[in-house]
Amino acid sequence: MTAANERPAHIDVTQEAGMRFFGNPDSGRVVMLNLLKFRDVADYADFPDLAPDAPISGAQAYDRYMKATAPFLAASGGQLLFAGSAGSFLIGPEDEDWDFVMLVEQASRQAFMAFASDPEYLKIVGHRSAAIADSRLLPIIPSEDPLG
Secondary structure (H helix, E strand, C coil), X not given: CCCCCCCCXXXXXXXXXXXXXXXXXXXXXXXXXXXXXXXXXXXXXXXXXXXCCXXXXXXXXXXXXXXXXXXXXXXXXXXXXXXXXXXXXXXXXXXXXXXXXXXXEECCHHHHHHHHCCHHHHCCCHHHHHHEEEEEEEEECXXXXXXX
């Protein structure tokens, strides 16, 4: 539950957003902009089979997620284009900051769906859920002529 002045956390895709994204007929490349806010301490309450022996930070849990995810991303034809630490916006809401930013490219929406629904991948996605306090995922369709 959030306080009256707090925004709700966004951890997973909603059914409506998923239908909009996957219902789009565009079949070309898509780059996902990920904005991530980590928990101070990872919450493995819903994923006890993945929980480490001792508490770890959200950033450490996300690192476990990224290492376990790499083979699935590569198998789907995806690639990590950029990852780095973040903070407050230079232009944007002053009360919104992020810990980590990534750009991940997929060959298509269908390739992303294959990646995200792989049964073996789904066994490790709990590391992400344990790590994240809030997130944003913005699909970007690369422009053929960005200045034209």
